[in-house]
Amino acid sequence: MADEVTTTPIVLWLRRDLRLGDNPAMLAAVRQARERGATLLPVHVWEPRSRRAWAPGGAARWWLWRSLASLDDDLRRLGSRLLVERGDPAEVVAALARQAAAPAVVWSAGLDPDETVDDGALRSALAAADIEAVVIPQANLLAAPLATRTRDGRPYSVFTPFWRARLAAGAPDEPLPAPAALPPAPDPPPGLGLAAFEAEAAPPWSAGFGEVWRPGERGAHVLLESFLSGPLAHYATDRDRPDLDGSSQLSPHLHWGELTARQVWHAVEGTLSEAGLDLEAAIRPPNWDEEQAPGLRRSSGAVLRQLGWREFAHHLLAAFPHTPAEPLHERFAAFPWRDDPAALEAWRRGRTGFPVVDAAMRQLWTSGWMHNRARLLAGSFLVKDLLLPWQEGAAWFWDTLVDADLANNTLGWQWVAGCGADAAPYFRVFNPVTQGRRFDPDGAYVRRWVPELAGLDTRHLHAPWLAPAEALADAGVTLGETYPEPIVEHGEARLRALAAYEAVRTR
Ligand SMILES: Cc1cc2nc3c(=O)[nH]c(=O)nc-3n(C[C@H](O)[C@H](O)[C@H](O)COP(=O)(O)OP(=O)(O)OC[C@H]3O[C@@H](n4cnc5c(N)ncnc54)[C@H](O)[C@@H]3O)c2cc1C
Numbered sequence: 001m002a003d004e005v006t007t008t009p010i011v012l013w014l015r016r017d018l019r020l021g022d023n024p025a026m027l028a029a030v031r032q033a034r035e036r037g038a039t040l041l042p043v044h045v046w047e048p049r050s051r052r053a054w055a056p057g058g059a060a061r062w063w064l065w066r067s068l069a070s071l072d073d074d075l076r077r078l079g080s081r082l083l084v085e086r087g088d089p090a091e092v093v094a095a096l097a098r099q100a101a102a103p104a105v106v107w108s109a110g111l112d113p114d115e116t117v118d119d120g121a122l123r124s125a126l127a128a129a130d131i132e133a134v135v136i137p138q139a140n141l142l143a144a145p146l147a148t149r150t151r152d153g154r155p156y157s158v159f160t161p162f163w164r165a166r167l168a169a170g171a172p173d174e175p176l177p178a179p180a181a182l183p184p185a186p187d188p189p190p191g192l193g194l195a196a197f198e199a200e201a202a203p204p205w206s207a208g209f210g211e212v213w214r215p216g217e218r219g220a221h222v223l224l225e226s227f228l229s230g231p232l233a234h235y236a237t238d239r240d241r242p243d244l245d246g247s248s249q250l251s252p253h254l255h256w257g258e259l260t261a262r263q264v265w266h267a268v269e270g271t272l273s274e275a276g277l278d279l280e281a282a283i284r285p286p287n288w289d290e291e292q293a294p295g296l297r298r299s300s301g302a303v304l305r306q307l308g309w310r311e312f313a314h315h316l317l318a319a320f321p322h323t324p325a326e327p328l329h330e331r332f333a334a335f336p337w338r339d340d341p342a343a344l345e346a347w348r349r350g351r352t353g354f355p356v357v358d359a360a361m362r363q364l365w366t367s368g369w370m371h372n373r374a375r376l377l378a379g380s381f382l383v384k385d386l387l388l389p390w391q392e393g394a395a396w397f398w399d400t401l402v403d404a405d406l407a408n409n410t411l412g413w414q415w416v417a418g419c420g421a422d423a424a425p426y427f428r429v430f431n432p433v434t435q436g437r438r439f440d441p442d443g444a445y446v447r448r449w450v451p452e453l454a455g456l457d458t459r460h461l462h463a464p465w466l467a468p469a470e471a472l473a474d475a476g477v478t479l480g481e482t483y484p485e486p487i488v489e490h491g492e493a494r495l496r497a498l499a500a501y502e503a504v505r506t507r
Helices: 026-038 060-078 091-097 113-129 159-168 217-229 231-238 250-257 261-274 277-284 295-319 330-334 339-351 356-368 373-385 390-400 406-417 430-437 444-447 470-475 490-505
Strands: 008-013 040-048 083-086 105-110 130-137
Touching: 008 026, 008 091, 008 430, 026 040, 026 105, 026 130, 026 390, 040 060, 060 217, 060 250, 060 390, 091 105, 091 261, 105 113, 113 130, 217 231, 217 261, 231 295, 261 277, 261 295, 261 430, 277 295, 277 330, 295 406, 330 490, 339 356, 339 373, 339 390, 356 373, 356 390, 356 430, 356 444, 373 390, 373 406, 373 430, 373 490
Parallel strands: 008 040, 008 105, 040 083, 105 130
Antiparallel strands: none
16 A cells, blocks of 8 residues: 555545445545545536436436435545536546546446446546456346346346246345545645526426425435334335335435445345344345234335345336336337327326326426325326326326436336336326325325315215215315316227237337
């Protein structure tokens, strides 16, 4: 190890791994800096929205800015700081390394197709400048996206065999510790401060986000701990209920890499073992679904299985990089979607007249997040009841979700539309009334997000147009004035959707 610290830095490019703990790229950069007696320059490149279709959307930028601020605080506690620059990440990082005469740039390999392209561009630019590129495998998936393949070497297109194969490959590695201290940043560090991006991180609808979320690594661990000590025990039964806080809500933290999937995995395993239970028995199908299994074991298997869906989504995106914009199954490219801007706007604003769909869309708008069951119902309503393209839904989610994630969003939307891998059968058209009654039985979800219906008796809450005039009057509801009439008749819409799907199916 070199004794003297020079001002020449090792550049550490932090893209979506905004954490100190379990961060192999950070540990590798620290090691390089110590060995060479160099400083360490951690940098994030803030991308202009116009740079590419899947640059972070409005709500995601709200999150990202705060996550970067939190990371900067954490880096400062260890004697470093975060540099934030603007532009094309590969160009900016390469220019920075050249100007600082850095011997090496260290980063975690990209996950999304665009990120992989950026990786290639940065490698080339660094090679041309004779700077070493140290690309560390991603730690934010349990395994590399394409590490698991079928026997004949193809990607999986069905979840259960994929997950079975992943589990057979063994438990993920133990998470790595955070560095105890960091080499200093070069003095004075060049570049823009985070304040330069604050205006871009405040979309007009984000005023309420701060009441719900605490972006950053510390917030992620607080949330994980409270999930493990509370909702986890009932996750298997409560996770499908949007009226209960039954799921972890860790999705934005996982997306931004403030927490890794293997940290969640090992934390769940730790909770099980404290209760004297065995992870093995929780994860092997069909045990995860055993009705008679102890609640905690079954619930642990269920939450790890959701991490499995996340792995599957990344597997599919890596294997089929065109799917964020195009259906996996080609015959759906000719699907007879409608063009109806008024209906699309009603859906976006939560004014369809179907309470559970409207609650879902308003939860999204107000909090930047939507419960999984609600995503399924709102998504199904868009593509089946309204017969509007799933890509419109994916684009709206991309702009309004704090957890907007290209792999998960693509999988979710193609699942709902029935055009992706292991997707919902086309003939399954969710009925928003019966689904509302089933998953929001007391109406708490609708009352919370659609307050103009709050006074309506639960019997009528999910179908106010069927309520007797007296019940509506007692609740202060005037359909078409205080709350919309349904914008479609579900029975007719269902038949229209089935006919459209049938036409494509038989092509
Ligand atoms: C139309 C549609 C769009 C979606 N868009 C996104 C998105 O942009 N970003 C996103 O993270 N998830 C998306 N999902 C998946 C899922 O709805 C969310 O991951 C989940 O609601 C997050 O809540 P949670 O953290 O409480 O999940 P939990 O139930 O606590 O699950 C733990 C973690 O597992 C992962 N996970 C859970 N369910 C899924 C799933 N079905 N697919 C992939 N990963 C999953 C998430 O990382 C989640 O944080 C979408 C689903 C649908 C149907």
